[in-house]
Amino acid sequence: LAVNAKSVYLTARALVPHFKARKAGAILNVASTAGISPRPRLNWYNASKGWMITATKTMAVELAPDGIRVNAINPVAGETPLLKSFMGEDTPETRAKFLSTIPLGRFSTPQDMGAAATFLCSDAASMITGVALEIDGGRCI
16 A cells, blocks of 8 residues: 555655646556456455556546646556466466466566556647556456
């Protein structure tokens, strides 16, 4: 919760006044598919990411009149140290089982996240706010 909830609060508290003064800004939170499709044995992680999605949508509504957009990305698991905790153990069998839940059949990459983040923070997404974009290869369908 200190990372996934408190960090969003503290960052917003620091940035929002500057964005309000400019009447423009874009905030991007990094949530997770775990916030909308929870995994077993990850209760507090799932809950914190669900909170982040709700906070993103609430901030979007509250800050829109000030010209501030707030969105989130929801990545599926990637090749990170957290991967083992999502799968329970890291074996070829558990990887195959986990990957079978992702229709595109692969883990997310930093490039996947970067492309979505770049778009959501760009002027091309100037009419998008309150979105928690799933970058999950179809896992949450």
